[in-house]
Amino acid sequence: MNRDIEVVNIHDAKTNLSRLVDLASKGQPFIIAKAGKPLVKVEAIDDKPKAIIGALKGIYPAVDDIDAPFADDIANLFGGEAD
Template sequence: METVNIHEAKTHLSRLIEKAAKGEPFIIAKAGKPMVKVVPIDQPAEAEQRRLGFMMGQIVVPDDFDRMGRDEIEDLFGA
């Protein structure tokens, strides 16, 4: 994520806002210390984004998953 200082943000505000509106958030810093994060209004907050289980019901893990390819692996490693 891009970090810009306040002076640069003032100078290039239009360009930075266009980038943020297209989904490229950025951080404005003062003396190197991050102060604010600029994100598009319609972007959900990070806490609202659900990643865990996002493919639930779309894939199936076979019951023998931990044993798949066991013979080939043992042959390769001489077990």
């Protein structure tokens, strides 16, 4: 368990819930314990959308050799010759 996280007993959590939730929403999670035993961790919800791998599969055609039409241009950029 991360020692930087505040641990509060359930009674104190009830008494100070608004303050604790405000802190958690600002990035300071806390743990609620009962009789010294950690029960739950309260932290802000990360509502940023997560990237879904393969979400566009089938919408855009995949190209086997995407750089083939630009092989000469790419080779010139690096001072070489295209195959």
